[in-house]
Amino acid sequence: MIRGIWTIGVVLFCLNAWAQYDCNNYHKFNCPRSGDRKFNLNGQSKSAMVQVGVETDLNVIVYRGQDYRISLCADRTVLGENVQFQILQNERVAKQVTELETDYVEELDDNGEPTGELVEVKRTVKKDVYVNELKVLYDNRQDDMSQEIEFSITSTKRLIIRVLGHGPEKVKIKKNAEQMDIGCVGVLLEHMPTPELGF
Amino acid sequence: MQNSPIALLAALLFFAACSQEKPEAVQLQADPVENAQRAEDEGVAYYLVPAPNELFSLIEGHVEMGQLERLNPVENVEKYADATHRALNFGVFATDLIYTSRGENSVEVIRYFVTVKKMAEEMGIASAFEDKVFRQLEADVTTGDSLKLISLEAYYRAYESLEQNEKGTDLALLVTGGWLESLYMTMASMDSFEPGGVIEQAIADQKYTLDNLIELNLQYNTSVGSIDVLAMLEGIRGIFDGMDVVPTNENTESSSGRMILGGTETVRMDAEQYQDLRQAIISARQTITMNEEV
Numbered sequence: 493m494i495r496g497i498w499t500i501g502v503v504l505f506c507l508n509a510w511a512q513y514d515c516n517n518y519h520k521f522n523c524p525r526s527g528d529r530k531f532n533l534n535g536q537s538k539s540a541m542v543q544v545g546v547e548t549d550l551n552v553i554v555y556r557g558q559d560y561r562i563s564l565c566a567d568r569t570v571l572g573e574n575v576q577f578q579i580l581q582n583e584r585v586a587k588q589v590t591e592l593e594t595d596y597v598e599e600l601d602d603n604g605e606p607t608g609e610l611v612e613v614k615r616t617v618k619k620d621v622y623v624n625e626l627k628v629l630y631d632n633r634q635d636d637m638s639q640e641i642e643f644s645i646t647s648t649k650r651l652i653i654r655v656l657g658h659g660p661e662k663v664k665i666k667k668n669a670e671q672m673d674i675g676c677v678g679v680l681l682e683h684m685p686t687p688e689l690g691f
Numbered sequence: 692m693q694n695s696p697i698a699l700l701a702a703l704l705f706f707a708a709c710s711q712e713k714p715e716a717v718q719l720q721a722d723p724v725e726n727a728q729r730a731e732d733e734g735v736a737y738y739l740v741p742a743p744n745e746l747f748s749l750i751e752g753h754v755e756m757g758q759l760e761r762l763n764p765v766e767n768v769e770k771y772a773d774a775t776h777r778a779l780n781f782g783v784f785a786t787d788l789i790y791t792s793r794g795e796n797s798v799e800v801i802r803y804f805v806t807v808k809k810m811a812e813e814m815g816i817a818s819a820f821e822d823k824v825f826r827q828l829e830a831d832v833t834t835g836d837s838l839k840l841i842s843l844e845a846y847y848r849a850y851e852s853l854e855q856n857e858k859g860t861d862l863a864l865l866v867t868g869g870w871l872e873s874l875y876m877t878m879a880s881m882d883s884f885e886p887g888g889v890i891e892q893a894i895a896d897q898k899y900t901l902d903n904l905i906e907l908n909l910q911y912n913t914s915v916g917s918i919d920v921l922a923m924l925e926g927i928r929g930i931f932d933g934m935d936v937v938p939t940n941e942n943t944e945s946s947s948g949r950m951i952l953g954g955t956e957t958v959r960m961d962a963e964q965y966q967d968l969r970q971a972i973i974s975a976r977q978t979i980t981m982n983e984e985v
Contacts (some may be wrong), residue, residue, distance in 0.1 A: 494753075504935070511776050516851070516854075516855050517851070518928070530899070533747075534741075535741065535742040535745075535843075535846075535847055536739040536740075536741060538737060538739065539734070540737065546734055546735065547734035547735075548734055548735045548736075548737075549734060549735065549736040549737065550736075550737050550739065551736060551737065551738045551739060551903050551906065552739050552903075553739070553740065553741050553899055553900050553903060554952075555741070555745060555749060555893075555896065556892070556896065557749070559945070559947050559949055560952075567707075574697045579952065582902075584902050585764070585920050622894075622932070623943050627953075629952050630952065631948055642949050642950075643949050643950050643951065643952040644945030644950065644951050644952070645952060645953070646945070646951055646955045647896075647953070647954070647955045647956055647957050648896035648899055648958070649899065649952075649953055650899040650902055650903060651953075654734075683745075685748075686945060686946055686947050686949075687946065688946045688947075689946055689947065689948060
């Protein structure tokens with residue numbers, strides 16, 4: 493009898509551990525949908541395995557003229573009661589940099605004739621390089637750790653939804669038990685055309 | 692001895708669970724977010740691209756969306772023997788399916804659905820297209836909204852199935868083919884160029900989508916197949932990079948009453964840039980579909 497209970501316990505433990513490594517569609521079954529039925533499920537919704545203390549970025553595109561709702565759901569026993577999340581704008585912008593380039597030219601003698609030797613000539617050139625500039629647009633630490641947000645978009649943007657789990661407050665996680673600090677996070681994205689209010 | 696089968700099952704499950712591949716190990720960070728750049732450098736990043744229906748939704752009502760002769764003919768499916776062409780055109784046909792579902796020609800919808808389903812079988816994700824879905828399609832062919840939903844469901848299922856089966860390269864190519872086709876069909880629907888018009892703006896805004904698409908292709912290194920997809924996309928990005936992003940003061944309040952997130956910078960595209968982009972998209976689409984006609 494005891495052996496049976498032990499066996500079932502092991503099975504349940506293993507199934508739980510297994511489930512933690514398979515987060516597919518976690519958002520579909522765990523993140524609360526909006527009560528407003530005009531919101532449609534957005535295909536950029538995603539679930540991922542997240543490690544405590546490690547930032548995970550979801551890069552999404554939001555279109556102008558649309559309202560969006562983002563809601564989070566997470567394995568609270570592993571990642572903590574409320575997951576920290578930020579929304580950042582990611583813009584690829586050109587920056588001009590000055591670089592030193594080396595050319596090799598034929599050396600000329602006093603009469604202007606080539607000597608057959610090559611000499612180094614250094615010159616500065618200005619070039620455009622592209623870098624990603626990030627700007628924080630929302631931080632749920634300034635919003636009572638809210639796990640959802642609704643907003644309008646008036647110009648198309650490339651956003652990063654940055655998620656960070658701090659772990660449960662009162663449980664000290666051992667550093668050598670990394671498998672216990674990985675849990676599922678779901679990011680549910682919903683959208684609808686920005687509705688016009690009034691008559 | 693009575694418990695042996697259970698114990699064996701438990702042992703098998705234990706090893707299965709404990710041998711699951713762990714996500715890429717990343718160093719723990721004790722402090723909360725200090726600066727915005729850090730996760731890009733040290734964390735884990737996923738790049739997503741809106742499904743083609745989102746672009747079609749933006750332009751619907753502003754253009755005639757009945758350019759069925761511009762779709763990639765389903766007969767072409769036999770041409771795509773190599774893995775790169777097959778995955779790219781899987782995205783093209785899935786997008787054509789979404790496009791046709793917005794019209795009234797249900798026969799075309801079924802033809803494209805059957806083609807997408809066939810390609811899914813060839814790519815080893817047949818389970819994504821259970822018969823139940825197809826039966827639902829047959830039952831609902833007269834209902835426009837059902838067709839839209841089922842076509843979109845087919846796209847999502849293909850996407851999720853490739854993701855779950857860890858076919859990352861095929862996934863990146865599917866999304867790339869879908870993006871190119873949605874942009875191609877949008878441009879094919881236009882009669883003329885109107886600076887700042889709704890459709891023109893939706894096209895210019897693809898600048899941002901392309902950035903994510905390139906990152907996705909970089910993650911799965913799609914430059915090594917029969918087409919250098921990354922080089923193709925970088926060529927298109929060169930045109931978008933030439934477009935100015937200017938701040939505008941319009942729409943400082945949302946008509947829905949929700950907060951407006953971020954500023955109102957707008958990508959500006961002129962007629963010459965539009966023509967360059969159009970040529971680049973036509974050329975890329977010809978390369979992937981192997982179609983001669985434009």
